[in-house]
Amino acid sequence: MITLFGILIILLGIVTLVTKPLFKNAKLLEWFTAKRSVQIIGIGIVLSIVTGTFFYAEPGTAYAVQYPWGGQKAVFRQGIHTKMWGRLIPIQFELPIKYVIPSQEHGLGEQSEYANVDEAKYWAFSDAVKARIATSVVISINTEDEGQFLSVADRNKTERNMIRSRIISNIDQSIKNTCKLMDAQDYISGQASDFDRYFKDQLENGMYVLEEYADNQTREIIGDSSTVRTIVNKDTKHKRFRIQIRNGEPVREKGNSLKAYGLTVIQAVVTEIDWEATFDNRLQLQKEEVAQTQLEKQQAEREFYRAQKEKARGEADKATERARLEKEQIQKTIAAETEAKVAEFNLVKEKKQFEVEKFKALSKKVAADAESYQNAKLVNAGLTPQERAEWDYKTSVGVARELKELRLPEIFIEGSSSKNSDNTLLESLIGADLAKQMMNKPEK
Known part of the structure; x- marks a missing residue:
């Protein structure tokens, strides 16, 4: 200027x-x-x-300086540089290129002198569904290799010419090839990330070589998993394409790559898709069908979990009743075992008590026998009148006790005897029994 x-x-x-x-x-x-x-x-x-x-030199811009005498140089740093009446070819370090779907209110949106913004085009997927695809691409030039940069600048003359003749044509070809690899239904069903990956890979490394293949039969499982039937729908037959693979790598078109120009793809994504009206109507119907299916599925799941809940409640009641009965059974068993233990203990106690009483009775009888024997000895030895009176008292007490245990014969026959006739019948019997006991006892 x-x-x-x-x-x-x-x-x-x-x-x-x-x-x-x-x-x-x-x-x-x-x-x-x-x-x-x-x-x-x-x-x-x-x-x-x-x-x-x-x-x-402005910041963020590389310059190719072409001198009148045929020489040239690259300038990557900002500041004042010499050009000696040479020609300047400025190219930004990063080139933003956007396809935008225009709106009625704002058109293509805000414009920038550093970005190239165009209206999005219509592209056809493999199922013939068309859509306008908005993309955002950022291309970076090579500022490390001066020779390659000067070659690119010399062949393209200007930055705008490089964008229009090289970059945009590659973007369009990449979108076209990627659309051929999938149906519109596949895109909205989860392959959007694959679309971005294929798009960026082709833009940077070269276009895929595609091959057509037949895919008009769909294998579906109907009924149980052991029955597989093939359903052929002739109305939906369309061309399908896939990437040619050789030695495990995709086959690419030669000479159609941004990498050959020293350009690197920093970003290449699909920002928005505007489907054609017929496909939008189909999507709306699908959404309604999916919503109805989800509703029925939720109702079926609700009924299933309700049945499971009733079943679980029945199992819980059974478990509660079983626990109650087992508790009662354990209580009765413990009570019966306790009663048996108590009876067994009482039996042992009675046996011990019987033995104790038996030994007590024997002890008393032995003591009485010893006392009677001692008294008899004393009588035979001769006692004083006072001792005689005391001995008679003790003897009478002992005789009274022994009479309780004395068993008299039921039949007694009295006859003549040489003994004193003044003795009564009772005295005779007592005397005979005492004499018999004394004779049987050993002397101490």
Whole structure:
């Protein structure tokens, strides 16, 4: 711009210098004297020299400087650099390129002098469904290899020409090939990420070579899993494409890659898709059908879980009743075992008590026998009247006790005897029994 301004100043000086002698009486040219016209020409020459010798490199922009004598250089740093009246080819480090779906209110949206924004185009998927695809692509130039950058700048002349002739054509081809690889239904069913991956890979490494294959039969499982039937729908037959694979790698078109120009794809994504009206109607019907299916599925699941709940409740009641019965059974069993233990203990106790009483009775009887034997000895030995009275008392007490245990014969026959006839029958019997006991007892 400054160079053009300097050239205009030079032309102005030359015009005033030439026309001054021809129009001497013109008031407009009175100020332009010959000296001033020469000064104006000098100022224009200085401006042209200065602006032709130097230029200012803006940040984020690479420059290819082509000199008049055939040399060239690359400038990647900002600041003032020499160009020696050479030609400049500025190219941004990163080139944003966007396809936008226009709106009625804002059109293509905000524009920027550093971004290339175009209206999105219609593309056809493999099932012939068309849609406008909005994309956002960012391309980076190679600032490490000066020779490659100068070659790209020399072949494309300008940044805009490189975007239009190289980058946009590759973007369009990548979108077209990617659309052929899938149906519109596949895209909305979860293959959107595959679309972005194929799109970026082709844009950076080259276009896929596609091959057509037949895919008009769909294998579906009907009924149980052991019955597989093939359903053929001739109305939905359409061409299908897939990537040619060789040695495990996709086959690509030669010479159709941004990488060959030293360009790197930083970003390549689909930001929005505007489907055609017929497909939108189909999607709406599918959404309604899916919603109805989900509703029925939820109802079926609700009924299933309700049945499971009733079943679980029945199992819980059974478990509660079983626990109650088992508790009662355990209580009765423990009570019966306790009763048996108590009875067994009482039996042992009675046996022990019986033995204790038996030994007590024997002890008493032995003591009485010993006392009677001692008294008999004392009687035989002779006692004083006082001792005799005491012995009679004790003897009477012992005899009374022994009479309780004495068993008299039911039949007694009295006959003549040589004993004293003054003794009564009772005395005779008592005497006989005592005598018998004394005779049977050993002496101490």
